[in-house]
Amino acid sequence: MHDLAGRFCAEPFEHFEILLDGRVSPCCSLWVDLRLGNVHAADLSAIWNGALAQEMRRSILDGSFRHCRKDRCAMIVNGALPHRGEVSEPHLRAAIDNGATVMEKGPRHLFLAHDATCNLACPSCRSGLIAASGAQKQRLNRVAERVVLPAVASGDLRKLSVAGQGDPWASPHYRSILSALAEDGCPPLHLALYTNAVLMSEKTWQAYEGLERHEITVCVSVDAASAFTYARLRPPGRWEQLLRNLAFIGEMRARGAVRLFELNMTVQADNYVEMAEFARLARSVGCDHALFYLIRNTGSHLGPHYADCDLSTPAHPEHAALLEVLRDPLFADPFCRLFDIQTLREEACGPDAPPPDAFAELVRRRMRSGAAEDWSAEGMALLEINRPWRAAQRFLRAVDRDPSARNRLDLGVALFLAGLPAEAMPHLESGQGDDSLSAEERAALDTCLAAARAESAA
Numbered sequence: 001m002h003d004l005a006g007r008f009c010a011e012p013f014e015h016f017e018i019l020l021d022g023r024v025s026p027c028c029s030l031w032v033d034l035r036l037g038n039v040h041a042a043d044l045s046a047i048w049n050g051a052l053a054q055e056m057r058r059s060i061l062d063g064s065f066r067h068c069r070k071d072r073c074a075m076i077v078n079g080a081l082p083h084r085g086e087v088s089e090p091h092l093r094a095a096i097d098n099g100a101t102v103m104e105k106g107p108r109h110l111f112l113a114h115d116a117t118c119n120l121a122c123p124s125c126r127s128g129l130i131a132a133s134g135a136q137k138q139r140l141n142r143v144a145e146r147v148v149l150p151a152v153a154s155g156d157l158r159k160l161s162v163a164g165q166g167d168p169w170a171s172p173h174y175r176s177i178l179s180a181l182a183e184d185g186c187p188p189l190h191l192a193l194y195t196n197a198v199l200m201s202e203k204t205w206q207a208y209e210g211l212e213r214h215e216i217t218v219c220v221s222v223d224a225a226s227a228f229t230y231a232r233l234r235p236p237g238r239w240e241q242l243l244r245n246l247a248f249i250g251e252m253r254a255r256g257a258v259r260l261f262e263l264n265m266t267v268q269a270d271n272y273v274e275m276a277e278f279a280r281l282a283r284s285v286g287c288d289h290a291l292f293y294l295i296r297n298t299g300s301h302l303g304p305h306y307a308d309c310d311l312s313t314p315a316h317p318e319h320a321a322l323l324e325v326l327r328d329p330l331f332a333d334p335f336c337r338l339f340d341i342q343t344l345r346e347e348a349c350g351p352d353a354p355p356p357d358a359f360a361e362l363v364r365r366r367m368r369s370g371a372a373e374d375w376s377a378e379g380m381a382l383l384e385i386n387r388p389w390r391a392a393q394r395f396l397r398a399v400d401r402d403p404s405a406r407n408r409l410d411l412g413v414a415l416f417l418a419g420l421p422a423e424a425m426p427h428l429e430s431g432q433g434d435d436s437l438s439a440e441e442r443a444a445l446d447t448c449l450a451a452a453r454a455e456s457a458a
């Protein structure tokens with residue numbers, strides 16, 4: 001149980017988060033159950049000081065925190081909420097001292113998560129590409145006129161975050177807001193961009209260069225440290241384009257046009273072995289931090305696949321391998337922020353850490369040596385536990401280091417088993433030139449090739 005007596009939280013007194021259906025949350029929508037109103041039915045001021053917003057503030061002032069998810073809120077779980085006596089900002093002090101639930105000034109932090117339009121269809125987030133329809137765009141424009149732009153013009157706003165859903169550069173609605181922010185006369189604020197960065201090129205930025213009057217921070221969701229994994233987890237993003245844009249954002253960070261630059265990875269079964277390389281990628285492009293979060297079941301799109309993606313439970317066959325990855329001393333560096341993975345690292349490094357199993361041992365060897373044989377051995381171990389796609393990732397690394405017919409053949413088999421016959425075929429064909437195959441292996445290869453050709457032709 002968390003002792004919240006005498007504690008205070010500023011979020012309901014400052015934060016206004018617009019969700020996909022237009023409802024408004026007083027802080028992170030996963031941490032609190034109460035919604036304050038709907039921007040499709042009411043304007044900013046009616047919601048900001050409405051009965052529900054006041055009820056939320058009252059629940060903080062009376063110390064009950066009754067609308068907060070005490071098992072989820074990181075501020076509560078980590079004991080990070082300040083004592084009331086420690087709060088010094090005048091608008092918060094006034095609320096505490098007077099028990100005031102009506103705020104004289106508008107929200108300080110506006111978080112936009114109400115347009116899902118995005119150029120990518122990441123399986124961890126959605127099951128296909130999403131773009132607002134014509135009617136939806138009109139509704140979104142009304143939200144901009146009635147809520148977002150008045151909040152920006154009020155001068156009360158300190159921070160605007162775009163976007164908790166969708167991508168700021170893919171959404172015409174978000175782009176129209178960014179255009180307004182780029183205009184002369186717009187009060188300066190902290191603009192926090194959450195983006196996949198595939199469209200955030202130098203050319204795009206030039207069209208919005210007035211944004212540089214604001215304090216800009218950029219957090220890019222990447223989820224991969226290789227083109228192969230990126231293609232799997234961030235379709236249809238182009239890795240080369242992403243790398244060019246990351247380099248451009250890194251240059252902006254170096255010249256001070258961007259104040260904070262971070263890459264983030266949603267850690268899941270398809271990418272956890274790239275965590276260390278991901279941290280190195282973030283450093284190489286000039287980031288301040290590499291952020292890591294566990295994948296969460298945030299919607300129906302993952303369905304039954306969630307259990308396969310989520311490595312956090314010991315029941316997952318690769319859980320021990322994740323712990324091996326987390327034992328890398330690189331993750332002790334404050335450059336890496338582990339958030340909800342931190343407890344797993346403590347488990348991995350603590351005195352009661354479970355001994356590595358055979359598969360985790362392979363992962364550890366691979367993490368240290370990078371040799372083709374280790375990648376290949378890990379791929380074989382993955383095939384044995386029926387993980388052909390992840391086996392293909394490891395075989396690809398083996399081929400990178402040693403493009404022998406044998407390694408390519410193993411890659412082809414894994415791709416074929418992963419349901420990618422067209423991609424598998426050239427690698428399978430290369431195996432035909434491998435004289436070391438036994439008669440049994442050659443027969444299996446011929447069967448595999450025939451099936452791949454038939455499936456590709458169909």
Ligand code: SF4
Pocket residue numbers: 009010011012026027028031032065067068069073074075076
């Ligand atoms: S859930 Fe946490 S962050 Fe949100 S209002 Fe409650 S205490 Fe504050």
